[in-house]
Amino acid sequence: MIYGILFEKIQDKDFPVGYYYxxxxxxxxTTHGFGIEGxxxxxxxxxxxxxxxxxxxxx
Numbered sequence: 001m002i003y004g005i006l007f008e009k010i011q012d013k014d015f016p017v018g019y020y021y022x023x024x025x026x027x028x029x030t031t032h033g034f035g036i037e038g039x040x041x042x043x044x045x046x047x048x049x050x051x052x053x054x055x056x057x058x059x
Contacts, residue, residue, distance in 0.1 A: 003027065005043045007036050022046075 006023040010032060022043035023030045031046045033039035 003047060005040065007039055 003024050003026055008021040010019045018034055019032050020036055020039040021030055021032050022039040029046055031042040033042035
């Protein structure tokens with residue numbers, strides 16, 4: 001499956017500089033990572049975990 005990911009630079013002063021949110025709105029999930037590539041990897045990892053959880057619950 002293909003999921004769209006929306007990246008948003010984190011502006012929160014309590015967060016380290018250079019981090020981005022990765023929103024996977026179709027699944028209602030959000031994660032973050034350093035730079036867009038870090039956020040993209042975190043989003044892919046989160047999607048895999050979400051899918052594994054859904055699959056395990058169906059058994």
